[in-house]
Amino acid sequence: MFAVILRILNFGLQNFWRNIWLSVVTVTVISLSLFSVSALGVLTVLSNQALSKLEEKIDIAVYLKPELKDEQIQVVKNDATTISGVKSIDLVTPEQALVSFREREKDNPLIAESLLLLGNNPLGASLIIKASSQEGYQNILKELQTNRFMQYIQDTHLDDYSRVISSVQNITGKIKNMAGIVSLLFILITLLMVFNTIRINIYTHREEIGIMRLVGASSWFIRAPFWVESVIYALLATLVTAVIFFPLLSFIQPYVAEFFNGFSFNLVEYFKDRSWWFFGAQFIGAVLLNILASTIAMRKYLKV
Amino acid sequence: MALIDFRNISKFYPGGIVALKDVNLSINEGEFVSIVGQSGTGKTTLIKLLIAEEPASEGRIVVGGWDISNIKSREVPLLRKQIGVVFQDFKLLPRKTVYENVAFALEVSGALPKTVHSIVPQLLKIVGLENKTDRFPRELSGGEQQRVVIARALAHRPKILVADEPTGNLDSINTKEIIDLLRKINEFGTTVILVTHNREVVNDLKKRVVVMDKGRVASDQHKGRYLL
Ligand SMILES: Nc1ncnc2c1ncn2[C@@H]1O[C@H](COP(=O)(O)OP(=O)(O)OP(=O)(O)O)[C@@H](O)[C@H]1O
Ligand SMILES: [Mg+2]
Numbered sequence: 315m316f317a318v319i320l321r322i323l324n325f326g327l328q329n330f331w332r333n334i335w336l337s338v339v340t341v342t343v344i345s346l347s348l349f350s351v352s353a354l355g356v357l358t359v360l361s362n363q364a365l366s367k368l369e370e371k372i373d374i375a376v377y378l379k380p381e382l383k384d385e386q387i388q389v390v391k392n393d394a395t396t397i398s399g400v401k402s403i404d405l406v407t408p409e410q411a412l413v414s415f416r417e418r419e420k421d422n423p424l425i426a427e428s429l430l431l432l433g434n435n436p437l438g439a440s441l442i443i444k445a446s447s448q449e450g451y452q453n454i455l456k457e458l459q460t461n462r463f464m465q466y467i468q469d470t471h472l473d474d475y476s477r478v479i480s481s482v483q484n485i486t487g488k489i490k491n492m493a494g495i496v497s498l499l500f501i502l503i504t505l506l507m508v509f510n511t512i513r514i515n516i517y518t519h520r521e522e523i524g525i526m527r528l529v530g531a532s533s534w535f536i537r538a539p540f541w542v543e544s545v546i547y548a549l550l551a552t553l554v555t556a557v558i559f560f561p562l563l564s565f566i567q568p569y570v571a572e573f574f575n576g577f578s579f580n581l582v583e584y585f586k587d588r589s590w591w592f593f594g595a596q597f598i599g600a601v602l603l604n605i606l607a608s609t610i611a612m613r614k615y616l617k618v
Numbered sequence: 619m620a621l622i623d624f625r626n627i628s629k630f631y632p633g634g635i636v637a638l639k640d641v642n643l644s645i646n647e648g649e650f651v652s653i654v655g656q657s658g659t660g661k662t663t664l665i666k667l668l669i670a671e672e673p674a675s676e677g678r679i680v681v682g683g684w685d686i687s688n689i690k691s692r693e694v695p696l697l698r699k700q701i702g703v704v705f706q707d708f709k710l711l712p713r714k715t716v717y718e719n720v721a722f723a724l725e726v727s728g729a730l731p732k733t734v735h736s737i738v739p740q741l742l743k744i745v746g747l748e749n750k751t752d753r754f755p756r757e758l759s760g761g762e763q764q765r766v767v768i769a770r771a772l773a774h775r776p777k778i779l780v781a782d783e784p785t786g787n788l789d790s791i792n793t794k795e796i797i798d799l800l801r802k803i804n805e806f807g808t809t810v811i812l813v814t815h816n817r818e819v820v821n822d823l824k825k826r827v828v829v830m831d832k833g834r835v836a837s838d839q840h841k842g843r844y845l846l
Contacts, residue, residue, distance in 0.1 A: 318728045522722075525709055528669075530698030530774060531726035533691070 322535065326542025329515050336511055337547070343507045344551035344604070345558075347500030348596050352559055354493040355592065356581065360570065361486030363579050368479050373444050374454060377469045380408065380438035387439050390466050394441060397457045399450030404442040411437040438468060448476065501603065508547065508607035512540050516615045523616065537612055544604035552597040556589070619683065620644035621777065621809055622668065627677035629663050629833075637663040639833040641677070645811065647777070650804045652820045653813045655830030661813045664830070665782050668811075669701050670694050682777060699727065702771030702779040702808075706786040709767065710755040716742065716766050717751040723773035741769040745799060761792030768799060772808075779803060782813045793819065 622645040629638040666672040745765040785793040
C-alpha cells in the first residue's frame with residue numbers, strides 16, 4: 315500500500331513538472347485569490363478592532379446631586395444595576411471627582427483659589443454606566459429619566475460615538491464588499507484555471523492514460539495523480555501567500571498604528587499568533603476548490 | 619466450456635452502421651486463432667467488445683465463465699488484467715526505457731516493487747530483449763518495439779493475448795520473429811487471438827482461421843488457410 319501511495323505521489327509530481335510553466339501560472343492565480351481572501355481577513359480584523367475600541371469608549375456619565383449620602387449613592391447604584399442592558403457601573407466618589415478635577419484644572423490658579431475659598435467639596439458622586447450593546451444606551455437614558463432616578467440626578471451625559479461608529483461601519487463595509495467581490499472573482503478564475511490545467515494535463519498524458527486503461531489500472535489509480543497535482547497547487551499557493559503576506563503586513567503596520575492613533579494593536583503579532591489557523595483554513599479551502607475543479611475536468615475529459 | 623464465447627453478437631454504431639451482425643464464436647483455452655478479413659469487416663470491433671472498450675448492442679459475451687455483456691466500469695480493470703492487448707501502433711511511452719515501459723503496466727495496477735523487479739526481467743527474457751532493457755523506444759527497431767509491447771501485454775500473466783495487426787508496420791523478417799514469439803507464448807499455454815491481413819502469416823501458422831465478412835463470420839476452419 316505504501317509503495318502504491320508513493321507511486322501515485324510520484325505521478326502527481328510528474329504531472330506538475332511536465333507542464334512546469336502552466337503549473338507556475340496556476341499556482342500564481344491561486345495565490346492571487348488566496349491573497350485577496352487574506353486581505354479580506356485583514357480588513358475584517360482591522361474594522362472589528364476599530365469598532366470595538368470605539369464601542370469601549372461609549373458610556374453614560376450620571377452626575378448625582380452633591381447632597382446625597384453615601385448610603386443613598388449605594389442605593390441608586392444598586393437600583394441602576396437592575397436596568398436592563400446595563401453591563402457595568404463604576405462609581406466615582408466626590409473625592410475622586412475632586413482629584414481629577416484638580417488635575418485637569420491645575421494650570422488655572424483661579425479655580426484652585428475658588429476651591430480653597432469654598433472650603434468643602436462642591437462636587438457630587440457620579441456613575442459611569444456601560445451598556446452591553448451599542449443599542450442599549452438610549453434605553454438606559456430613558457430609564458434614568460423616570461422619577462425613580464430623577465430625584466437623585468443632577469445631570470446625565472452620553473458620550474455618543476454612534477455617528478463615528480456608523481461611518482466607520484459604512485466605510486469598512488464598502489471596502490469589505492469590494493474585497494469580497496474581488497475574492498469571489500479570483501475564486502472563480504481559480505476554478506477555471508485549475509479546470510483548464512487539469513484538462514491540459516489529461517491531454518498531455520493521454521498516451522499513459524490509454525495504456526493504463528489497457529493494462530487494467532483501476533480508475534482511482536488513474537485519477538489520483540490529478541488530485542495529488544491539485545493538492546500540490548493548493549499547498550504551493552498557500553506557502554507563496556504566507557511568504558508574501560507577513561512582510562507586507564509589517565510594511566503596513568506603521569500606517570495602521572498611525573491611523574488608529576492611540577490604540578495599541580499589532581497586526582503582525584495578531585496574524586502570527588493565528589497563522590496556523592488562518593493559512594490552514596485557506597489551504598483547506600484551496601484544496602477543496604481545486605479538487606472540485608479537477609474532478610469536473612476529469613468527469614468531462616477522462617473517460618475511465 | 620469455452621474460454622471465450624460470443625453469442626449472437628451484434629454491434630451497431632450511430633448512423634445505421636452495422637459493424638457486427640449476429641456473430642457466434644467460441645474459443646477454447648490454449649487455442650491460437652487467427653481472425654482475417656477485408657478492411658472494415660468488424661475485426662477490431664470484435665476485439666473492442668472482448669476487452670469491454672465498447673458494449674455489444676445485442677448478444678452475450680462470456681470470458682472464463684464471466685458474463686461481461688453488462689460489465690460495470692469498475693470491473694473492467696479486472697477483465698483487462700486477464701487479457702493482454704497488442705495493437706498495430708505500438709503505444710510505447712517515448713520517455714521511458716524498455717524496462718520502465720514494461721514495469722509501468724505492473725506499477726499502475728498496484729504491484730509491489732519487489733514483484734516488479736522479479737517479473738519484468740523474466741518478461742524481457744521471454745521476448746528476447748534482456749540485453750536492451752535500458753534503451754529508449756526510439757533506439758529500437760520496429761520489431762523490437764513490438765516485442766516490448768508484447769512483454770507489457772504479458773505483465774499480468776493474462777490467460778488471453780489479443781494482437782490486432784501486430785505486424786502491420788513490420789517487414790517480413792520482423793514479422794516472422796513476432797509471429798514466432800506469439801507461437802511460443804501460445805505454447806506456454808496462453809490463448810492467442812491474432813487479427814491480421816497477412817496471407818503468408820496465416821498460411822504458415824496452420825492454426826484455426828476465422829474469416830470475417832461484412833460483420834459476420836464467413837468461415838471458421840481448424841488448420842485453415844487464408845481463403846478469399
Ligand atoms: N467508433 C465508431 N463509430 C462509428 N463507426 C465505427 C466505429 N468504429 C468502427 N466503425 C465502423 O465499423 C465497421 C467495422 O470496423 P472495424 O474497425 O471493426 O473494421 P476492421 O475489420 O478492424 O478493419 P481493418 O482491417 O481496416 O482494421 C467499419 O465500417 C467502421 O467504419
Ligand atoms: Mg482493425
